[in-house]
Amino acid sequence: MLVFCWRCWHNSQFVFVKSEDTIRRKCLMGPILSALVGLQKIEIDLSKLRRRRHNKASAVTIQESRIQKHREEHEAIHKQGLELRMQADGLELQLRQSEEELDKLKGVLNTAKTNKEYAAVLTEINTHKADNAKVEDSELKLLAEIDAVKSQAQVIETLITKEEAKLAEIKASCSDDIAKLDKMIDELSAKRAEAAREISPDVLGLFDRIAQQYDGEAMAQIEQAGKKPPYSYACGGCYMSLNAEHANALRTRDEIRQCDNCQRLLYIDEMGT
The missing domain is CATH 1.10.287.1490 (Helix Hairpins)
Incomplete structure (x- = not known):
């Protein structure tokens, strides 16, 4: 429906437009x-569409960053596990060497000729046994830490798998949405170019x-x-x-x-x- 503008008529301008909103713009500006x-x-x-597109594209980047952070956590935990394993292996080696030394001392004890020599060797044997007990305790604590680190690493591995599946979903969803937004942006950009010619x-x-x-x-x-x-x-x-x-x-x-x-x-x- 065409609308007649009385304001323009008073200014000796006969204007027919399609809406009151257009009258407002044409008469007052x-x-x-x-x-x-x-x-x-x-x-x-256009700015809103571009912002929506940016947010969609950012969703992929944000998810990738989240996965990368989990991978870095996993790498740090894996490294910690290796260090603990090396410490435990070192204690195990120390314990084997001490056991070998203990076996030798037991042989010396059996061939001791005097009470003094026997007592000295026995004292050394008891010292080795006490030291070995401490090493065994330390090794057990390390093994418990290793198990805890392994469990923690497995939790993060499971989390990474879930986040990677989520990333695939986001990529699939965003790909379609971004394509639609690109089309809308192109169409609106053409309208903008036409409006800018005025x-x-x-x-x-x-x-x-x-x-x-x-x-x-x-x-x-x-x-x-x-x-x-x-x-x-x-x-x-x-x-x-x-x-x-x-x-x-x-x-x-x-x-x-x-x-x-x-x-x-x-x-x-x-x-x-």
Whole structure:
């Protein structure tokens, strides 16, 4: 249904448009600001799509990092297990050597000729036995630690297997989602290119620089406060106060004005205030 704009009729401009929203833009803004506001709507949608795509792609990276962290944990535990095993093997070797020495001392004990010699050898044998008991205790503790480390390593191995399966699911899901998002981004980028053709290169360049800084939000509506004059004004982007000159100028002129604080491009919407 076509809608007739009485405001334009009073300005001697006969305009028929398809929606009241279009009336608002065409009546309260000239072609420059109207085109920029339309471009911003597309730019914001594009930024959202790109952010969604980034998040999807990041999901794979995050999962891969999680798996890598578990692998590093497993490697550290495996290394710890090897070190404990070497210590246990060292104690086992020490124990065998001590047992061999003990067997020799038992032979000497059997051939002792005097009580003094017998007592000395017996003391040495008892010392070896006490030392061996300590070594055996240390070895048993190490073996218990080794078993605990093995169990811990097995838990992490199971976790890695589960996380790898989850990674495969994420990759499959993200692949489809990213393909859909890429198609949507391409379609919207084409619409953006078409909308950008209505804007002069210098203004478009300014818009692009600001949009890149504020995630697509290059434009900011002037917010009006107060029930009667003198009104106060603020930037709808950074919410900092604005000089009334900006609002007064944009009510009568189709020109580029920027917020003194955030540098966003300003526009005014009388119907929205």
